[in-house]
Amino acid sequence: MFALVVGLYRAVGRPEIRDGMFSYQGPATTAIQAALDACSQLPAAYGSLEQADDEQGDLDFDFRLPGNENGRFYPDVREFVQRNGSLGKGRFPRNVYIQKLEWADCDGTLPPSIQQLIRLCRLIELLAQLAVGVDRESNPDGFNLFFAMPPDGDKPPRTFLLATRVEPALADYPLPHLSLLEEILDSKNEGKAHLSERKLMIRMAVASVIEKHEGEPGLLAVVRDWREVLATYRANLQTYVYRFSFDRVRREVAQAELDYGSKLSGVLGDIAGKMLALPVSFAALIPLHTAQSRLEASVILLGLFVVTIILLLVLHNQRLQSERLLHSFHVIFDEFKAKMRTYPSKLQSLLQVTINQVDEQGRMLKRTFQVLQWLAWLPAFLACAVIVFKYL
Incomplete structure (x- = not known):
């Protein structure tokens, strides 16, 4: 309904508003007459005709504008x-018209x-x-x-x-x-x-x-400073996301290192328990040296070879297990290494230290297996030397 009031105001050429009222004196055009007829049927809350004369095709009227929630006119913003x-x-209020902008909310x-x-x-x-x-x-x-x-x-x-x-x-x-x-x-x-x-x-x-x-x-x-608010928020969000991501990476690195260390300790513990048979092999050289017959010496020598083969098989199995652990560790850390440049320098150094330590452990473990394999063969070689020296 307020749109009808705005339509009448515009139809009469947007005249000056004084004391909440505008006036019109002039010819009764079809557009003005139609707008006036429409507004004359409106409830009083939407404005009213204060005076209206219609003589010989001319109009002379005053229209009092609404001043409530049903409509308000304002000179400017x-x-x-x-x-x-x-x-x-x-x-944002409804039913408003701003004269300077020539705008109503119904537009x-x-x-x-x-x-x-x-x-x-x-x-x-x-x-x-x-x-x-x-x-x-x-x-x-x-x-x-x-x-x-x-x-x-x-x-x-x-x-x-x-x-x-x-x-x-x-x-x-x-x-x-x-x-x-x-x-x-x-x-x-x-x-x-x-x-x-x-x-x-x-x-x-x-x-x-x-x-x-x-x-x-x-x-x-x-x-x-709304742009500053957004910039501060985005900076804090980026920091939070990075920190959250880096904390997660730290936890994953620590967990992978802990898992690898515990499993590696288990492998080394198994080796230590099973290599206790090695001193027994060296001790067997004494009865071999004091054997009274070739048959007795042959039985002792055969026993030494059986123990040596068993030790070598155990070492080979443990070496394969440690290699699998090392491989799984590198599979996990290859993902971290691929993204290393995106991490902070502190996290990069932590990752690099961990990788270097694991690589060093791998090399040390490899050398340990090589030494243990030679030690496992040594009693058999010494037994052969005793047999050759004593009976040949």
Whole structure:
């Protein structure tokens, strides 16, 4: 219905408005007559004809404009902002006409300044959802929003008040990427990972801007430095993601190192237990030397060869097992090595030290197996030497 009032005002050429009323004196064109007839049927809440004369095809009337929620006329954006406290609560009023812009909310297009005010209302609505506390009643022209900063070193926790009263100057600043805040606060995304951390980070970004410009209206600082809020949030998010990723890598590296170490210790423990038979082989050289017959010597020699073969088979099996462990370790760490350049220098050095230590362990283990294999053969060689020296 308010659109009919706007249509009449435009049909008569947008005359000057005085004391909430506009007047028209002139010919009764078809468009004006149709608009006037439509408005004459409106309820009184949408305005009324104060005086109307229709003589010989001419019109002379005064129309009193509405001044309530059913319709209001404003000379410019500044007046519109100053007289609408609902903007400070994130609600853009309906049934309005701004003379300087020649715009009504029933029009299909939005002037840039109106677009900015609508985005500002949306920002206030989102900030009310983001704040740690909201006072909706004490301020008739806006909310009192509370944002907090956690303790930082010697600084205790701090709380900041953000009053959302809208001033005309706020319409001069763009508000890009509000969709980021909408996405974070959308209830559909509640199940996404790290959403609470993202809320905390953007809340802290808003609080840091308020703190930086303490002493001036907080909403002006947030709107003017909205790009800084987004930049701070993105920097904190990147730091958090990297830290989370690096902590996960550290845990995986430590777990892989622990698993490898425990399994390797098990292999070495098995070797130590089974190589206890080696001293027995050396001890068998004494009865071989004191044997009274060739048959007795042959039985002792055969026993030494059997023990030697068993020891060699055990060593071979343990060597294969250790090689499998080493291979599995490198399979796990090849993924880390491929991404090493993306890690911080501290984590790179940790990875490199771990890889170098494991490689050194692998080489040492290989040499240990070689020495043990020679020691396993040594009693058999010495037994052969005793037989040759004694009976040949």
